[in-house]
Amino acid sequence: MKRKFALLLALVMCIGLLAACGGDSGSSAPASTGGDNPAPSDNPVELTVVTSYGQEDGNRGIYEESYKAWEAATGNTVHDSSSMSNEEWKAQVLSDFEAGSEPDVLFYFAFADGDPLVNGGKVVPIDEIRAEFPDYASNMDDARIPASTADGKKYVVPTTGIWEGLFCNNVVLAEAGVTAPTVDTTWDEFLEMCQKVKDAGYTPIAVSLASVPHYWFEFLIMNKGGFADHLQMPTESEAARTAWIEGLEGFRQLYELGYLPDNTLTNTDDEAVLMMAEDKAAFLIDGSWKVGWFKSNANSDNYSVTYVPGNSVRSADEIIGGASMGYMITRKAWDDPDKRAAAVSFIEHMTSDDVVSRMSANNLGTNALKNSPAITDFPDKISETAYQMATGAAKQSGAVQDLAAVDARNELFTNDIPQIAAGQMTAEEAVDKFIAAYNG
Amino acid sequence: MKNHNSMIFKKKGPLLLFLVPAFAFLAVYLFYPFVLNIWNSFQDIGGLGQAPAGMNDPWYKNYTDMATDPVMHTAILNTLLIMLCTILFQVGIALVLALMVDGIRVGNQFFRTVYFFPIIISATALGLMFNMVFLYDGGMVNELLHSMGLISKNIDWKDQSHWFFTMTAPVMWQYVGFYFVIIVTGLNNISPDIYEAAEIDGASAMQRIFRIKLPLLHNTLMTCLVLAITGALKVFDLPWTMFPNGIPLNASWLTGTYMYKQTLGGAQNVDYGSAISILIVVLGVVISQVANAIFKEKDY
Numbered sequence: 001m002k003r004k005f006a007l008l009l010a011l012v013m014c015i016g017l018l019a020a021c022g023g024d025s026g027s028s029a030p031a032s033t034g035g036d037n038p039a040p041s042d043n044p045v046e047l048t049v050v051t052s053y054g055q056e057d058g059n060r061g062i063y064e065e066s067y068k069a070w071e072a073a074t075g076n077t078v079h080d081s082s083s084m085s086n087e088e089w090k091a092q093v094l095s096d097f098e099a100g101s102e103p104d105v106l107f108y109f110a111f112a113d114g115d116p117l118v119n120g121g122k123v124v125p126i127d128e129i130r131a132e133f134p135d136y137a138s139n140m141d142d143a144r145i146p147a148s149t150a151d152g153k154k155y156v157v158p159t160t161g162i163w164e165g166l167f168c169n170n171v172v173l174a175e176a177g178v179t180a181p182t183v184d185t186t187w188d189e190f191l192e193m194c195q196k197v198k199d200a201g202y203t204p205i206a207v208s209l210a211s212v213p214h215y216w217f218e219f220l221i222m223n224k225g226g227f228a229d230h231l232q233m234p235t236e237s238e239a240a241r242t243a244w245i246e247g248l249e250g251f252r253q254l255y256e257l258g259y260l261p262d263n264t265l266t267n268t269d270d271e272a273v274l275m276m277a278e279d280k281a282a283f284l285i286d287g288s289w290k291v292g293w294f295k296s297n298a299n300s301d302n303y304s305v306t307y308v309p310g311n312s313v314r315s316a317d318e319i320i321g322g323a324s325m326g327y328m329i330t331r332k333a334w335d336d337p338d339k340r341a342a343a344v345s346f347i348e349h350m351t352s353d354d355v356v357s358r359m360s361a362n363n364l365g366t367n368a369l370k371n372s373p374a375i376t377d378f379p380d381k382i383s384e385t386a387y388q389m390a391t392g393a394a395k396q397s398g399a400v401q402d403l404a405a406v407d408a409r410n411e412l413f414t415n416d417i418p419q420i421a422a423g424q425m426t427a428e429e430a431v432d433k434f435i436a437a438y439n440g
Numbered sequence: 441m442k443n444h445n446s447m448i449f450k451k452k453g454p455l456l457l458f459l460v461p462a463f464a465f466l467a468v469y470l471f472y473p474f475v476l477n478i479w480n481s482f483q484d485i486g487g488l489g490q491a492p493a494g495m496n497d498p499w500y501k502n503y504t505d506m507a508t509d510p511v512m513h514t515a516i517l518n519t520l521l522i523m524l525c526t527i528l529f530q531v532g533i534a535l536v537l538a539l540m541v542d543g544i545r546v547g548n549q550f551f552r553t554v555y556f557f558p559i560i561i562s563a564t565a566l567g568l569m570f571n572m573v574f575l576y577d578g579g580m581v582n583e584l585l586h587s588m589g590l591i592s593k594n595i596d597w598k599d600q601s602h603w604f605f606t607m608t609a610p611v612m613w614q615y616v617g618f619y620f621v622i623i624v625t626g627l628n629n630i631s632p633d634i635y636e637a638a639e640i641d642g643a644s645a646m647q648r649i650f651r652i653k654l655p656l657l658h659n660t661l662m663t664c665l666v667l668a669i670t671g672a673l674k675v676f677d678l679p680w681t682m683f684p685n686g687i688p689l690n691a692s693w694l695t696g697t698y699m700y701k702q703t704l705g706g707a708q709n710v711d712y713g714s715a716i717s718i719l720i721v722v723l724g725v726v727i728s729q730v731a732n733a734i735f736k737e738k739d740y
Binding site for chain 1: 486487488490575576577594596598599603684685686687688689690704705706707708709
C-alpha cells in the first residue's frame with residue numbers, strides 16, 4: 001500500500017514538474033496595442049529581454065503593456081528579466097554576457113557602463129542593422145542617438161531621455177515659510193531655505209548617502225567646475241580634479257549643517273524618497289523617472305520640479321539630461337537567423353512614436369523622436385513644472401559618472417562619499433583614490 | 441530474507457552505481473571549482489566571467505593585499521565576533537530551550553516546530569522583515585519605544601552604535617531552532633534507564649542536567665560547535681540584505697559579504713574575491729580543527 005502511495009505521489013510530482021516547465025504564463029494581451037502594429041511572425045520565437053524597467057520604474061506599466069501587445073500581434077514570446085538600474089544590476093548584466101548567458105535584446109547604457117559590451121563585440125551597431133533593415137530606428141533623430149564612448153558608433157535606440165532636477169515638497173516649504181527655488185535662486189539662497197526648513201522641524205534634503213548620492217554628486221561637481229567642463233574626468237586636468245574635490249566637500253558641508261536625514265549614512269533610497277511623500281522633507285534631487293513614482297505614491301499636486309540652484313560658475317538652467325540608455329540587439333541574437341528579425345521587430349515596436357511619446361508624456365522625459373508631439377495638457381502640478389523645467393533648460397549635459405568604469409565609481413559612491421560626509425576621509429583622498437582606480 | 445541482504449553487501453557493483461554519480465557531481469560542481477578558485481586567486485581577473493589578464497605580480501599579491509587591507513581586517517574581526525556570538529547565543533540558547541522542552545511531557549512536538557520554524561524562511565526574506573522591524577522611521581522597535589515613552593527621537597538601529605546588535609540578533613534568532621533540534625535529538629538518545637537510576641538515587645533536576653544530560657550531550661554539542669563555526673563563516677544573505685556595502689561606514693563587513701562585493705557587488709575584482717573565499721575555507725578548517733582538538737569527542 002505504501003509503495004503504491006509512493007508511486008502515485010512520484011507520478012503526481014512528475015506531472016506537476018512537467019506542467020510547470022512547459023507552462024505558458026497565459027496572461028492575456030492588453031487592450032492597447034501600443035505603437036505600430038507588427039506583423040504576425042511565421043515562425044514564432046522566444047526573446048529574452050533585459051531592461052531597467054523594473055517594478056519601481058514610472059514607465060514600467062507602459063513597457064509591460066507594449067511588449068505584451070507585441071507578443072499578441074506577432075505570436076512571439078518575451079521573457080522579461082527587467083530590474084531597476086543600480087550598480088548590482090549593471091554588474092549582473094555584464095556578468096551574464098561574460099558567462100555567455102546574455103539576453104537577445106538589452107536596454108542598457110551607451111556610455112562607460114556599456115563599453116565592455118562594445119569592446120567585446122557583444123552588441124550590434126545600428127548601421128549594421130540598417131544594412132539589412134533600412135527602416136530600423138528611422139523615426140529617431142540620429143543626432144540625438146547617443147554614441148558609444150568605446151568606439152564612437154551608435155548601438156542603442158533610446159526611448160526617453162532623462163533629466164535630473166530638484167523635486168520640491170510645497171507643503172513642507174509652505175510650513176517653513178519658504179517658496180520653491182526658481183531659475184534665479186542662488187546656491188547661498190538655497191542654503192538659507194534649507195536652514196528655514198530645518199528650523200521649522202523638517203528635514204531639508206531627502207537623500208541616502210549610503211546608497212544613492214549620485215544625483216547630488218553631479219550637481220555639486222558642476223557647481224564647482226561649470227557646465228562646459230563637466231564631462232572632464234579628474235584625470236584629465238588639475239581644474240577638473242579641483243572641481244571634484246570642492247564638489248565632494250559639499251557633502252560634508254550639507255551633512256555638518258544638519259540638512260540631510262539623521263540616518264543618511266544608513267538609509268536606503270526608498271526611505272529617503274518616502275520622506276518626501278510623507279511630508280517630512282523638502283527637497284530631493286532625482287530624475288524624470290521619479291515623476292511617475294510621485295503620481296502613484298503621493299498627492300502630485302503638492303510637488304513641483306525646478307532647477308538645482310547654481311552659482312557664478314553654473315547657471316541653474318544648465319542641467320544633467322539627455323539619452324544615455326537604449327535598446328540594443330546582442331550579437332548572439334543577431335547571429336541567430338530565427339531571432340534576428342524578431343529582435344528588430346521588437347525594438348522597432350518598443351521605440352515606435354506611440355510608445356516613446358506615451359513614455360515621454362508619463363515621465364516628462366525628453367526623447368529623440370523626429371516628430372515628438374508637444375505636451376500641452378498636464379494632469380497635475382508636478383507634471384507641468386517638470387515639463388517646464390526640462391524644456392526650459394538652457395543646456396543639458398550627460399552625467400560624468402557615466403564615463404567612469406563600474407569599479408572606480410562603485411567605490412566612490414558606496415564607500416567614499418559617506419566617509420567624506422562623516423569626516424572619516426578627505427575629499428582629496430577620495431578623488432585620488434578614484435583616479436588610481438580609473439587609471440586601472 | 442537474510443540471504444538476500446547478504447547478497448547485496450557481497451555485490452559491490454550496485455553500490456558503485458549509486459556512489460559514482462554523486463561523486464562525479466561533487467567533482468564537477470565542488471572540487472573542480474574549488475581548485476580553479478585557488479588558481480584564480482593568483483590571476484588578474486576583472487568582472488565575473490572575464491578572461492584573466494595574466495598572473496598577478498607577484499602571484500601571491502592578493503594574499504599580501506589581504507594582510508594590509510583594513511576592510512578585510514574589519515571583516516575577519518566581525519566574522520570572529522559573529523562566530524563567538526553563534527557559539528554563545530545560538531548554541532547556548534538552543535541548549536537551554538532543549539533542556540526545558542525535554543523536561544516537559546506535553547507540547548514537546550509543538551515547541552520543536554515553533555523553534556525550528558525560522559529556519560525554513562529564506563534569510564533574504566528575514567532580512568527584509570527585520571529591516572522593517574528596525575526601520576528608522578515607523579519601524580516596529582522605534583514605534584514600540586515611542587509608545588512606551590522610552591525615546592523621544594528615533595534610534596538609527598543601523599548606525600555605528602547599534603549595527604552589531606541589529607545585525608547579530610536576527611542571525612542568532614534564525615538558527616537557534618536548528619541547534620535546538622539537534623540537541624533535543626541528542627537528549628532523546630540518552631537511555632531512560634539512566635534517568636530511572638538517577639531518580640532512585642534521589643538526584644535533583646539540576647543534578648540530572650549537570651551530571652547526566654550535559655556530559656552525555658558532549659558529542660552532540662561538539663557537532664553543534666563545528667556547525668556553528670563553519671556556519672558563522674558562511675553567514676552572508678541576511679547581513680547583506682540588512683547591511684549592504686558594509687554600512688555604516690565600512691563597519692559591518694563580514695568575510696562573506698566582502699567576498700561578494702569583490703566578485704559580484706560592483707568591485708569587479710574576482711581574483712581578490714577568490715582569495716577571500718580561500719581564506720574563508722582555511723579559517724573554517726583551522727578553527728573547527730582547533731575546536732575538535734580542544735573538545736575531543738568521547739566514546740561512551
